[in-house]
Amino acid sequence: MKAIVVGTGYVGLPHGAICAEYGHEVYAYDINQKRIDAYKSGERKQIERQVNEPGLVPIIKETLGKSLFFTTDISDVIEGTDVIFMCLNTPPMRGGSTDLSYYENAAHHIAGLLAKRTDKRRVVIVNKSTVPIGTARLLQRILAEHGAENVGVASNPEFLAQGKAVEGSRSPDRVVVGADSEQDFKILRHLYNAYVNHVRIRYIETTPETAEAIKYMGNTLLLTYISFWNGVGAKVAESFDNVRMEDLKVGVTADSRISTWGSYVSNGAGGSCFGKDIQSLIYQLNQAGNDTNLLQSVYTINEHQKTYLIDRAVYEAGFNFNNKTVTVLGLAFKKRTNDMRDSAAIKAIESLLAKGVKEIRAYDPLANHEAQTYWLNPENNHLFERITYHDSAEAALKGSDAVYISTDWEEFRSLSNLLKEKITPPYLVIDGRRMIPDYADLTAAGFDYLPVGGQLLRGVVAEPTFSANGVQDEPALV
Ligand code: UGA
Numbered sequence: 001m002k003a004i005v006v007g008t009g010y011v012g013l014p015h016g017a018i019c020a021e022y023g024h025e026v027y028a029y030d031i032n033q034k035r036i037d038a039y040k041s042g043e044r045k046q047i048e049r050q051v052n053e054p055g056l057v058p059i060i061k062e063t064l065g066k067s068l069f070f071t072t073d074i075s076d077v078i079e080g081t082d083v084i085f086m087c088l089n090t091p092p093m094r095g096g097s098t099d100l101s102y103y104e105n106a107a108h109h110i111a112g113l114l115a116k117r118t119d120k121r122r123v124v125i126v127n128k129s130t131v132p133i134g135t136a137r138l139l140q141r142i143l144a145e146h147g148a149e150n151v152g153v154a155s156n157p158e159f160l161a162q163g164k165a166v167e168g169s170r171s172p173d174r175v176v177v178g179a180d181s182e183q184d185f186k187i188l189r190h191l192y193n194a195y196v197n198h199v200r201i202r203y204i205e206t207t208p209e210t211a212e213a214i215k216y217m218g219n220t221l222l223l224t225y226i227s228f229w230n231g232v233g234a235k236v237a238e239s240f241d242n243v244r245m246e247d248l249k250v251g252v253t254a255d256s257r258i259s260t261w262g263s264y265v266s267n268g269a270g271g272s273c274f275g276k277d278i279q280s281l282i283y284q285l286n287q288a289g290n291d292t293n294l295l296q297s298v299y300t301i302n303e304h305q306k307t308y309l310i311d312r313a314v315y316e317a318g319f320n321f322n323n324k325t326v327t328v329l330g331l332a333f334k335k336r337t338n339d340m341r342d343s344a345a346i347k348a349i350e351s352l353l354a355k356g357v358k359e360i361r362a363y364d365p366l367a368n369h370e371a372q373t374y375w376l377n378p379e380n381n382h383l384f385e386r387i388t389y390h391d392s393a394e395a396a397l398k399g400s401d402a403v404y405i406s407t408d409w410e411e412f413r414s415l416s417n418l419l420k421e422k423i424t425p426p427y428l429v430i431d432g433r434r435m436i437p438d439y440a441d442l443t444a445a446g447f448d449y450l451p452v453g454g455q456l457l458r459g460v461v462a463e464p465t466f467s468a469n470g471v472q473d474e475p476a477l478v
Helices: 012-021 033-041 044-050 056-063 101-115 135-146 165-170 182-191 208-239 245-253 274-287 293-305 308-315 344-354 368-375 382-386 393-397 410-422 439-444
Strands: 002-006 025-029 068-071 083-086 123-127 151-155 174-179 202-206 325-329 359-363 387-389 402-405 428-431 448-451
Touching (some): 002 012, 012 056, 012 068, 012 083, 012 165, 033 044, 033 068, 056 165, 083 101, 083 182, 101 135, 123 135, 123 182, 135 208, 151 182, 151 208, 174 208, 208 245, 274 293, 308 448, 325 344, 344 359, 344 382, 359 393, 368 387, 410 439, 428 439
Parallel strands (some): 002 025, 025 068, 083 123, 325 359, 325 402, 359 387, 402 428, 428 448
């Protein structure tokens, strides 16, 4: 089939590439020339600077110019198109509503082009980005305004998690298609023929509104579950002696009805979706006159989680951040991405700077550049001048008084060796991801350890031994 993908970010690029890999003719369209040039180059570095997804570059290289084409102008390719996927960013606005301006601009542009078609074959416009319930109807109105004929609208939300877009696209749990007519369902069945009647994949056909709601319910429930573990599970382990977080997690999730995913306690869930989607659902439900206490609590718990370890460091460990140097390990919102949207690290860094930290020594395996040029750019906030960036955890640890682990990058699991080799305690390790399984070695070596989901563990300071005359003994030779 011939498809156009409108918007080539984290949703559009992987989706377009996978459709091309499955044999469709795909035109990936974006108004951002720099982006399109990067993709057209076929060069790993350039592509990954725009969208970093494991396994994606080989698919782009394989299909580029054969079944996958990048363009900033679709006026020539609109004729004969079967499906148009809307993959535009829909950022949150103050108060939780959704900014649909990018979406609406693109919809008007496409509706105008469709109205001028000479070929009047059926085309379906499909919303793939997360959009408020009722947006398919808005699209219908825009199409009618321009006089576009024989055009259907559908909702087919994206459920992919970042860092897993390729494997998730090849083997999704479910494909949800919301449309109004059999002819539109048929076109989408044709496009997704690899998934229809699949033995494991649920292929669900429903109304556009239900499909839109499924996406919000899914993301909000996932965040609710994470917040249960952060707001209840972690607090149980932090409040009572001898409760072991890992055992608690295994014991509870051993019930086949309870998911292991989401039970990894953390310094708050970030990313472009969870925070935005829950705020939007709260807004939509409020607009419809509903109470949203549960969702509001979930949101508050998650936001609180992003800075509370820094407060615990002050109140529980008695650590005074004023004039100290703190290493922050991990800037991205989770491992395997350079995406910093709503990353917990941003709030933690802001809190550290507000507490008078002299220097923040930051390291992230992928997101240093993203942080420096955009999220923590000193042009936005002069306090960010106090952040220095380093090429390794080892370099970032130099000369610091404490470390804060923000992202779950695997390499941080071996941090205790590095700390023991390079740092002389007293030193505070704040672990927002429970990345240090051998923390007992760390405390035995004199480090204070403050994890999410655990009590503060003080480093063991070797007591000097004194002989009868009050002179300190020479250490015994072993
Ligand atoms: C999320 C959903 O998982 C996808 O299903 C959805 O399609 C996507 O949003 C979207 O709406 O586009 P994503 O934002 O890529 O995907 O990230 P997740 O892997 O879900 O992680 C979100 C945050 O939760 C991360 O900061 C992660 O570290 C954190 N998390 C995750 C925890 O704190 N604990 C956990 O046990 C799991």
